[in-house]
Amino acid sequence: MYKILKKEDLSEQITLFDIEAGDIARKARAGNFFILRTHEQGERIPLTIADFDSGRGTITTVFQKVGKTTNHLGTFNEGDFLTDVIGPLGNHSHIENFGRVVCVGGGVGIAPVYPIARALKEAGNKVTSIIGARSKSILFWEEKMRGVSDDLIVTTDDGSYGTKALVTVPLEEIMMNEKVDLVVAIGPAIMMKFVCKTTEKYNVKTVVSLNSIMIDATGMCGGCRVEIGGETKYTCVDGPEFDGHQVDFDLLMKRLQAYIPEEHTARCGGKGNGGK
Amino acid sequence: MGVNDMEMKIEEKKAKLRVEMREQPPLVRARNFLEVPYGYSPEEAVEEAGRCLTCKNGPCRQGCPVEVDIPAFISLIKEKRFIDACYKVKERNALPAVCGRVCPQEVQCESRCLAGKKGMPVAIGNLEKFVADYEAANGDMKVPDMPKSTGRKVAVIGSGPGGLTCAVDLAKAGHQVTLFEALHKAGGVLSYGIPEFRLPKAIVEREVAYITKLGVEFVPNAVIGKLFTIDELMNGRGYDACFICIGAGLPMFLGIPGENLNGVCSANEYLTRANLMKAYLFPEYDTPIKVGKRVAVLGGGNVAMDSARVALRLGAEKVYRIYRRSLEEMPARKAEVHHAHEEGIEFTLLTNPTRFIDDGKGNVCAVECIKMELGEPDQSGRRRPVPIKGSEFQIEIDVAIPALGTRANPILTKTVPDLMVNRSGYIVAEEGTGMTSKPGVFAGGDIVTGSATVILAMGAGRRAANAVNEYLKWKHWEFK
Ligand SMILES: Cc1cc2nc3c(=O)[nH]c(=O)nc-3n(C[C@H](O)[C@H](O)[C@H](O)COP(=O)(O)OP(=O)(O)OC[C@H]3O[C@@H](n4cnc5c(N)ncnc54)[C@H](O)[C@@H]3O)c2cc1C
Ligand SMILES: Cc1cc2nc3c(=O)[nH]c(=O)nc-3n(C[C@H](O)[C@H](O)[C@H](O)COP(=O)(O)OP(=O)(O)OC[C@H]3O[C@@H](n4cnc5c(N)ncnc54)[C@H](O)[C@@H]3O)c2cc1C
Ligand code: SF4
Ligand code: SF4
Ligand code: FES
Secondary structure, three states: OOEEEEEEEEOOOEEEEEOOOOOHHHHHHOOEEEEEOOOOOOOOOEOOOHHHHHHOOOOEEEEOOHHHHHHHOOOOOOOOOOEEEEEEEEOOOOOOOEEEEEEEEEHHHHHHHHHHHHHHOOOOOOOOEEEOOOOOOHOOOHHHHHHOEEEEEEEOOOOOOEEEOOOOOHHHHHHHOOOOOOEEOOOOOHHHHHHHHHHHHHHEEEEEEEEOOOOOOOOOOOOOOEOOOOOOEEHHOOOOOOOOOEOOHHHHHHHHHOOOOOOOOOHOOOOOOOOO | HHHHHHHHHHHHHHOOOOOOOOOOOOHHHOOOOOOOOOOHHHHHHHHHOOOOOOOOOOOOHOOOOOOOHHHHHHHHHOOHHHHHHHHHOOOOOHHHHHHHHHHHHOOOOHHHHHHHHHOOOHHHHHHHHHHHHHHHHHHOOOOOOOOOOOOOOOEEOOOHHHHHHHHHHHHHHOEEEEOOOOOOOOOOOHHHHHOOOOOOHHHHHHHEEEEEOOOOEEEOOOOOOOOOOOOHHHOOOOOOEEEEOOOOEOOOOOOOOOOOOOOOOOHHHHHHHHOOOHHHOOOOOOOOOOOOOOOEEEOOHHHHHHHHHHHHHHHOOOEEHHHHHHHOHHHOOOHHHHHHHHHHOOEOEEEEEEEEOOOOEEEEEEEEEEEEEEEOOOOOOOOOEEEOOOOOEEEOOOEEEEEEEEEOOOOOOOOOOOOOOOOEEEEEOOOOOOOOOOOOOOEEEEHHHHOOOOOHHHHHHHHHHHHHHHHHOOOOOOOO
């Protein structure tokens, strides 16, 4: 089980896997995520199910190499096996015909936005997608996104491709010109924060998918807590999608930093904790 | 033997002191994750067994929720038939190496021991641990003769002590058993909650190996309710019955300001990182944990105790146990309170946290507390703590671990609309059988009773296995 059937490097930092996981593929819906472990000593990390094929029994994931586990994951090849794959987790996206929808994907967030855009389009929405990245070399899935959108806008921070802008610029232009019924935004916390600030001005409902640090992802540890409208929620079981206007993004960003000193130790091969 | 002789015999035996188990010295063990007691030598076990009066009706048995034949297994120790003694225990209790270590014997079997009426009770738990460890080291894993397959399929959901026991019994009855577990490892609280120095994980792994030898199919990484629903198991996948034993794993917080700061993590999170993910071996294992120089553990139970002792072993300089009542009301086991004391954990009693203070960067740097005094007794009979006005003070800390108990996790139950749960989300099940409102579905353990004990969950697992057997024969369902 959990064999990697396909590996594709989408950019230097971003890799795609198709993983054999038939039962999960049959159950997965847009918006779900899964947990994996690379090896016996490995940690449990959450990744979004960016696509699924129940016929072939595979799930697709797109991940960015940011730290120890994701870098290790990047060394896996086709034919290798993952130690554990657990899912589908979290609530799936709420899909219906809202009318006019804008889907925003930033960086590796383009992958999780894809199945949502596709489902929204299938449900009859008019979908404009905005995908953005720091630079052309790390942009991926442009054609795939175009295939599930009525319009596609591409931005890069450095102007190496598409419009030189942050994703919030074209988003604001759209909202100035037409009535938008829903915005879905997935990307770095800071991007989602500013998307929400922009849409708040136009009073457009905005759904974001949060990426808290997780362990069990079944509601058992409380490690993934976030504050939504002043109330504590667990991203893994209450989310990962929330009403963006209610999210305390500053808290989320601080909590994402919680283990930076420890991760630093790990990278520098520091000493262990206590006894044997 | 005349009455007088009997009296004489009792007097003689009582006079002998209980053979205490040698253990690591407090200041040494406080810095490692090795088991605290070393265990009996065979000589010590025989000596301690010699204190047992082999009472006819074995009053000790009534104190044990699964009625281990205590006089019989202890007699076998006296005869140095250690492996037979272990099998004797196993007739009633599939996990003696676990129970010998973690049962609260002082309120169970040992509380009824006749030798204890005037002197010290026989160390039943220690002896149980001894025979189980002896068997593990010297015997081979005996697989009983298995009956012919009944052709029936049963799904056991949750691999804690309740689920493990039920799976063993059902397999022995000839059913085809699949044990589904949400985590990547079996054992439930035995794996993720109870720390290595109280229950070495190798012991849990050995017990799990045993159930697979019995032919139980173990399926980790299966969150029932997400991957499959109960209906999918029973209809699509052909299971004739289900036993739900998923524990009460939802952590509670205080709901005070600052609780979401970095450095504040639930006992469940802290213990899961340390035990299941082996963060105490970080960075050899990848999962990090906040070590903390000054750690506050909030709450008075055994889970708080485990968290405090883990924090100490990870290298904390100072560990505070903050509890709003006094030592007397503390629900933690007395032996563990004693152990923690010896190891240098500081008990900050009659104190209640009121808020956590931010260092300006999103990390906790102190906890503000208020002093309490004991007022009138409440419903539980314990005196109710009331805050003393104006007595607020701060304790500097960098890690805080709320250990305030757990609740029912709805992840499975909310996907089974016809399964009756009570207002707190626990499954409603008949005590003697585990039958629920849904035909073919049984439940037991913490998800029915709320947080209890290992042996009670095992008892529920056994009773449910018997009831499942009956049900599979007659397919009769009557739930009151
Ligand atoms: C529901 C959910 C879905 C996710 N989907 C994807 C996805 O589809 N693709 C993808 O590339 N990533 C996704 N993530 C983020 C991914 O889990 C993290 O990148 C990963 O855990 C980092 O592990 P690491 O050991 O490589 O990095 P670490 O060494 O642990 O950390 C390196 C850096 O990553 C940050 N980080 C650590 N853990 C997380 C985390 N859980 N989320 C975000 N940042 C983190 C740290 O703050 C640090 O800056 C998702 C997270 C969640 C909660
Ligand atoms: C830290 C700690 C220390 C303790 N110390 C002691 C002690 O010393 N002595 C004692 O007697 N008792 C102790 N207890 C209590 C004891 O551990 C529990 O009462 C007992 O484990 C309950 O057993 P269970 O089988 O009901 O559930 P659990 O042991 O909780 O196991 C439930 C299992 O079900 C799994 N699960 C949950 N949801 C799903 C799902 N949807 N699908 C599949 N699987 C699922 C969980 O991952 C878990 O593995 C302690 C508890 C804790 C937390
Ligand atoms: S199972 Fe627990 S209560 Fe029963 S005899 Fe053994 S230690 Fe005592
Ligand atoms: S009550 Fe005590 S002395 Fe009597 S049989 Fe049981 S363990 Fe032995
Ligand atoms: S990850 Fe543990 S509760 Fe969400």
